[in-house]
Amino acid sequence: MKLLASLTSPYARKIRVILAEKALPFELVVDSPWEANTRIPELNPLGKVPVLITDEGETFFDSPVIAGYLETLGASPALLPPAGLDAVRVRQTEALADGVTDAAVTALLESRRPDGERSEREIARQKDKIDRGLAELERRLDGRHAFNGSPMQLGDIAVAVALGYLDLRFPDIDWRSRHPGLVPFAERMFARSSLRDTQPPAG
Template identity: 50%
Template sequence: MKLYGSLTSPYVRKARVLIREKNLACEFVVADAWAADSPIPALNPLGKVPVLVLDNGKTLFDSPVIVEYLDSLKTPPLLATSGETRWQMLCWTALADGVLDAVVTRFLESRRPAEQQSADNIRRQEAKVARSLDYTERHLSDGAWLMSGHFTLADLAIAVALEYTDFRYPHDWHPRHPRLATWLAEISKRPSLAETRPPGMEKK
C-alpha cells in the first residue's frame, strides 16, 4: 500500500498514526495536492489528501474512510465495531474533524490579504474551536483514555486535532482547560504521535 499526503496535513497524520499503531506495511509518499505536477488529482477527483493506493491498484479517500479501512486490517480494532461505544467513538472523531476544519479555515482566512479577510468568519471558526475545547474538557474521563480502558480512535483523533490547533492557532486554551492540557501532554508522548509530528510542530 501507499499513502499519499503532505507532512503537515492533520488528516494525513491521522492515517500515519494509525499505520504506526497497527505496524502496517504502507509506504508514505509525500505529495503536494496544489503542485502543478501533483499526482493527487489523478488518484482522487476531489484533489485532496490523504489518498490510499491499495496493492490491487484501487484507491481510497478521504481520511475517515482510509482510517477505518486501515483499522480493519489488523486486530485489535481502535474503532469499536458495533453498539453504543462505536457511536460515541464516531462522535469524538467527528468533533476532532470539525476542529480541524475550523482551524484550517481560520488559518487560510488569516493568510489572505488583510483587506480581503473576513473578521466574522475568523470569529466563527474560533468560536467552534472554543466550544469544542469546552466540550472535551467537560467530557474527559478520569483515566488516561477518552473511552474504554485503552487507546482508541477517539484518542488518536482528538490528540491530532489538539496538536494541530496548537500548531496553526496557538492561543491560551491550556490554562482554561487544565485537565485537557494534562491529557494532551501525556498522550503526546505516545510513539505513534511523536514519530509523526511534522516539522515545525516539535514539542518544546
C-alpha cells in the same frame, strides 16, 4: 499500501499515527494539493489528502473512511469497537475532534488571504468553533484516561492530532490554559512514539 500525504496535514497525520500504532507497512508519498504538479486530484476528485492506495490498487480518501478501512485489516490494536453504539460513540469523538481541526484549517486559510479579502469576522467565527469544540471534548473526557474507555481508540488519536495542529498553527489560542482538563490526556498521547514520529515540520 501507499499513503499520499502532506507532512503538515492533520488528517494525514491521523492516518499515519494509526498505521504506526498498528505497525502496518506502507510507503509514504509526500504530496500537497497546493503544489502545481500534485497528483492528488487524479486520485481524489475533491483534491484533498490523505489518499490511501491499497496493495490491490483500490483508492480510499477522507481520513474517517481510511481509518475504517484500516480496521478491516485485522491488525492490532483494534481502534474501533466491532459494531453497535460503542462504535458510534467512538466515531462521535472522532467527528468532534475532526470538527475542531476543520475549523482550524478554515481559519488558517482565511488568515492567509490577501489584505482586503481576509475576513477577521470569519476567523473569529472559526476560533469560536474551536473553543466550543474543545470545551465539549473537555466535558466528555471528564478527567478520565481516554475518551471512550481504555485502551486507546480512534477518537483519542483524532483528539491528539487536533490539539497538535493547534500547537502548530494557532499557539495563540493557548488551549492548555483555556481547557486544562485536556492537558494530562494530551501529554500522555504526545509521548507515544506514533505521535512523536509524525510531528509536523514548522512552517
